[in-house]
Amino acid sequence: MVSYNDGTMSLECILLGVAQDAGVPQAGCYCTTCANARANPANQHYTVCLGLIDRDRSACWMIDATPDFKHQHAALMAAAPGCEWQGIFLTHAHIGHYTGLIHLGKECMNARALPVHASARVCQFLCTNAPWSLLVRNNNIALIEIAPGQLCELGPGCSITALVVPHRDEFSDTVAYVIAGTQRSLFYCPDIDRWEDWGTPVRELCSTHDVSLIDGCFYDSTELKGRDMTLIPHPVIAHSMTVLNGLERDIRFVHLNHSNPVLTKTSAEYARVIAHGFGVGDQGDRWEL
Template sequence: MRLIILFSILFSFSNLRCAQSEDNWKLIVLGIAQDAGYPQAGCKKSCCKAYWKGQNPKQHPTCLALLNNQSKEAWLFEATPDFKDQMRALDTLGYQLSGIFLTHAHIGHYSGLIHLGREVMGTKTIPVYAMPKMKSFLENNGPWSQLVSLNNIELKELKNEKSVRLNASTKVTPFLVPHRDEYSETVGFKIAGLNQTILFIPDINKWETWNKDLAEEIKKVDYAFLDASFFADGELPGRDMSKIPHPFTSETMELLQDLPIKEKSKVHFIHFNHTNPALFNSPERKQVLKKGFNIVKEGQMIDL
């Protein structure tokens, strides 16, 4: 049982070591679920009961890591509640945490920062990249402000559409997207390497509220990791889902249905709520794949 648990925590990453070269960048997926992961606390529905019965694997909150195979540095995209598991994956692969990029101030995207404090890792000036309101939120609210005052983290202010260069060939560009912005603005990221570019939008309101054309943005990149929190209306009985600020997976597929198959295949759905049936082996998941789209998997690696 202990071996099975350890294998799960490492996301089966160790078998990917041999595939890494000494002088390139890779992006690895460390989580694909919504903020609370899967299973979710307090859920008594069949979706989470299936996990406790051993029918479905655990899925961690959405997180990516950009890996430099020469320097062995790693940059996380999001600091999730499962930060320790995702850090363990980096440790197993032989990478050191060099920085964190945050999209916004919802719990699944920044609360893992607490592990950098003196009660746990006690890090020194780990760069944390955040937009102005997100930066101010961390500076002026405990316990996050203590990470700043004790120099556990060093906040780096991002600007809309302004790139952060990690070296001559690799850059990260934030861009504003509409979302529930109670405490901060929300961004997606464009992660560009020497050969490939990834669009990462884990949270957004309906696509029509964005000031960009999704289909055109997909054409500009090689991979598009897109918000798939809920599959369709009616998924949450008793709730008016028209008031939930996320595009349904079914809506995104309909919006992009006229794209050539080459462009559709760039779409990799991510950030699944525990209720989204496409997270599991289901007719809905098969529907996504049949239509030419993809679903992100934990442990998936992409050469940049």
């Protein structure tokens, strides 16, 4: 039996996808990145999703249920052999973050009261809108409300805490998560409007935690030709690198739109991210906390 006080890393995080809600390739898009992804599966990217594994207690969880859920669930179980899947933590009710729940219903896994942790507004949304409401009625999922800022224990010395962040709230509010192991902690914020709209200073947060996986949807504000980018606000990577300059922490960008040049490792933008001491999330990246 492993003791939690002997310095053993007890919680492991694994990145199961890095793309924005629509994934790469994006349906109906024939840009070079999407065309290359269709031509070669090695260039495809699942929607952003984080797996949590506690090998000592043989347990694992997932943050968000994406449209790529079936592949990501398989990847998590392969990374955590012998572990029991103990539930899902949702960030918000945009399509890339919860629609994978369809796989829990009668037509598919027919899950038995799988714990789905979410904010009160996300729980309310799932209870009152079909087809999600049927998952609740059939007891495929057991909704558990998370109170923002309140530490939820995953195991001895390991916890997850939700932080409310500003983000387009058509259907629900949005949370980021802090995941703490016995040694280290990770800040996971895949979707947010602008750092400046948030009461919490992001620089302080990213310096507090050993690892930060943050919204890097677009590289800069010129990226989406012909679309008003003020209507889809995200902290662009070029700006985040200025805000977080010189922190000397493991900070990686995720939630990458198909248009984002950092998806191509030979791009000048990717090189710039690395040169500034940041990283770009890769499917399969792991951290021990």
